[in-house]
Amino acid sequence: MAWNQPGNDGQDRDPWGSGNKGGNSGGNKGGRKRGAFDLDDFFRNLGSKLGGNKGSGGGDGENKQPLRISGRLGMLAIAVIVVVWAGSGFYTIKESDRGVVLRFGEYSGVVGPGLNWKPTFIDRVEPVNVETVREQATNGMMLTSDENVIRVEMNVQYRVTDPAEYLFSVTNPDNSLRQALDSAVRGVIGQSEMEQVLTANRAFIRDETQRELESTIAPYKMGITLLDVNFQAARPPEDVKAAFDDVISAREEEQKTIREAHAYRNEVLPLAKGNAQKMIEEAEAYKASVVFKAEGEVASFAKMLPEYRAxxxxxxxxxxxxxxxxxxxxxxxxxxxDKSNSMxxxxxxxxxxxxxxxxxxxxxxxxxxxxxxxxxxxxxxxxxxxxxxxxxxxxxxxxx
The missing domain is CATH 1.10.287 (Helix Hairpins)
Known part of the structure; x- marks a missing residue:
């Protein structure tokens, strides 16, 4: 039956209880039955709890016990929230990492490996690996000082030593390092001749590239330390590759011949020096013996002279x-x-x-x-x- 259907003994079924002009049963104010859920009473009780309003009239005694129960539930809910918030702040940093702490987005410090705690929604931790050896490589066609073109491949190995500088000094430190490596390699190759790059001067070019790269990245404070620069390959263009292979083979053969000559010299020279020293010592001994013998003969003749004179x-x-x-x-x-033939x-x-x-x-x-x-x-x-x-x-x- 609809709430305003006729034939309801003169009572309207108004859900808000405001349309009842006649009498009500049981003396319920506004025509509402006792025990029904009232939103006005709920919000009134909540306001009195939060605002300290004890209420007025004869209904205060009836609402004391529900207010106590609702207060305890609120404190329990707050305690649960605090425990969950505190438990969510524990985190672990790996042995190879260091944690960079950001408090409201601002750098706060660095934490070491192990179990740590942070206030959730306040601090944020960015782990940075400081043990792994990282690598950046560059390659391409480069122009030498004698106007030749060669293809050079070189890489650099590095490690993060300052996590804060690594995260905040440069936007992308890995990409910046790769660009700096490419610039350093091209600068060093541009000051060297093609034959030196391909054959005899590779170690010098590698060391010079490392010094140039370190001086380039030093002002940026990227938080990284260079470990090694490797000169992987240097190849001429395909059109002249055969000629340069012949040059390299000839140079290797030259070095081989030089090493063999040095080995032969090291074998023969000590023997010759020993023989020469032996001949010198024998000559010295012969000279001494002749001198002593002559001196003895002189002394003998000197003693014999008086007898000869006599x-x-x-x-x-x-x-x-x-x-x-x-x-x-x-x-x-x-x-x-002589008088006969007998002997x-x-x-x-x-x-x-x-x-x-x-x-x-x-x-x-x-x-x-x-x-x-x-x-x-x-x-x-x-x-x-x-x-x-x-x-x-x-x-x-x-x-x-």
Whole structure:
């Protein structure tokens, strides 16, 4: 039935309770039944709770207990919100990262790895990896100082050392570093000749590029540190590549020949120096021996001079005999008779060896010593007679 349908015992079913002109049942004000949900009462109670209004009239006693329950629920809700907000602030930074803290968008500091806490909706943390070695590369056709074109490939390795500068000093530090590397490489290649770039001067170009790159990025304070610059490749254009390959091969062959020559020199030179030193030492020894021998002969002649002055003939004879004895002592002795064709070979060296052997045996015992002495005496007499005969024969031969 509609709320304003006739035949409702004179009562309108006005949902707002304002259209009832007649009586009401149970004395309910405004024609509303007790116990029904009233938005006006709800907002009135909420306003009295928040604004401190205790209410007026006879309904205060009925609303005290609902107000207490709603206050406790509000405090519990606030506590839950605070716990959730505090728990949401915990975060972890990796071992290889550093956290850059932004408080209301402004830089506040850097936090280390591990478990940390931040106030949610107030601080924001940007993790930055500071352990990974990063890399930027550049390549392209470049013009050399001798107006040749070559293709160069070079890369740079770096690491982030200051996370705050890395995030805020430059808009895109990685892209800025790549552009700075490209500019440094082109500047260094433009000051070098093509042959130097392709062959002998690669290490110098790499070092010069690194110095140029460091001086370029230093004023920007990008928060990065260069670790190494690698000169990967340098190739001539395809039209002249074969000719440059021949040049490189010839240079490598030259270096190989130089290394082989150095190895041969290192092998032969010490040996030659050793032989030269040996010859010098032998010459020095020979010189010393000749000098000493000459000095000895001078001293000998100096001692002999008084005897020569006293008896010249006898001294000359003695010198001659001594010389012949010294010469003939090392040769076999042959005596020839001028009156006949007979020759006599005297084994004087054998006789001398036998006399020495007999002398050694005579030292073993007294009896053998006596016999040895007798034998030695006889042998000595024979030797003396033989020596005298040799000297006489030599003297006669010399006179003749």
């Amino acid at each position: 008896a010249p003939e006898i001294t000359r004879e003695r010198l001659y005999i001594d010389t012949m004895e010294r010469v003939l002592s090392n040769t076999r002795k042959v005596i020839a008779n 006599l070979v005297l084994p004087l060296d054998q006789l001398l060896r036998e006399s020495k052997a007999s002398a050694a045996k005579g030292a073993s015992s007294a009896r053998m010593e006596t016999q040895s002495n007798n034998s030695s005496s006889s042998n000595s007499a024979v030797s003396t007679q033989s020596s005298s005969d040799i000297r006489g024969g030599a003297a006669r031969v010399g006179r003749q």
